[in-house]
Amino acid sequence: MHAQQVIETRRSIRSYTEQPVPVELVEALLDTAIYAPNHKLREPWRFVLAIEDGQTRYVDALMELLTARGQFETKTSEQRQQAEQKLREVPVYLTILCQVQGTPDQQLEDTLATAAMIQNLQLVATERGLGCCWKSGKHWFTPEYASLVDASENERVLGVIQIGWPAIVPPVKPRTSAKDKLTHF
Numbered sequence: 001m002h003a004q005q006v007i008e009t010r011r012s013i014r015s016y017t018e019q020p021v022p023v024e025l026v027e028a029l030l031d032t033a034i035y036a037p038n039h040k041l042r043e044p045w046r047f048v049l050a051i052e053d054g055q056t057r058y059v060d061a062l063m064e065l066l067t068a069r070g071q072f073e074t075k076t077s078e079q080r081q082q083a084e085q086k087l088r089e090v091p092v093y094l095t096i097l098c099q100v101q102g103t104p105d106q107q108l109e110d111t112l113a114t115a116a117m118i119q120n121l122q123l124v125a126t127e128r129g130l131g132c133c134w135k136s137g138k139h140w141f142t143p144e145y146a147s148l149v150d151a152s153e154n155e156r157v158l159g160v161i162q163i164g165w166p167a168i169v170p171p172v173k174p175r176t177s178a179k180d181k182l183t184h185f
């Protein structure tokens with residue numbers, strides 16, 4: 001696939017088949033993704049991979065975290081089970097950490113570089129037939145989650161990338177043409 005085709009066919013995939021994702025494949029994809037531009041080659045990222053047995057332990061810990069946050073307080077036990085099932089169906093959780101060091105400008109550069117690396121990852125995964133979904137906000141950005149993945153005081157969670165073989169590929173979400181947001185100087 002050409003770059004244009006990969007970029008335009010990538011979708012956020014939220015539903016996966018049961019086919020396992022080889023750990024070596026994820027590692028190889030990451031080793032390509034890290035060619036993202038990053039100022040002064042600070043390589044500001046770090047990864048926490050939950051796959052195979054680690055995925056089971058991770059979802060156990062995530063369920064504990066969500067329960068402690070009161071996420072299921074207003075839910076029936078069936079709704080809780082459904083939520084847990086949905087989490088268990090994701091074959092791979094990859095937490096992306098970005099260092100928080102230096103001046104505010106450097107921190108912004110490091111965040112941008114890590115975001116570029118994440119998009120590289122999503123594109124190479126797409127090329128290999130895998131689907132990803134970048135998760136953020138909510139519980140993912142809490143101190144409790146940072147502690148769950150053992151983030152240091154100088155690291156920030158930029159998101160969690162779910163990875164698996166797509167069961168459902170949603171239709172493309174149309175974008176506003178760049179021309180509508182472009183002015184000539």
Ligand SMILES: Cc1cc2nc3c(=O)[nH]c(=O)nc-3n(C[C@H](O)[C@H](O)[C@H](O)COP(=O)(O)O)c2cc1C
Pocket residue numbers: 010011012013014133134135136137159173
């Ligand atoms: C920084 C960032 C955070 C995102 N967080 C979430 C999220 O928490 N949950 C989710 O389902 N999708 C999340 N997404 C995916 C977007 O919802 C998705 O990219 C958008 O709907 C466009 O769909 P597409 O990726 O299939 O083109 C996130 C994307 C980005 C770039």
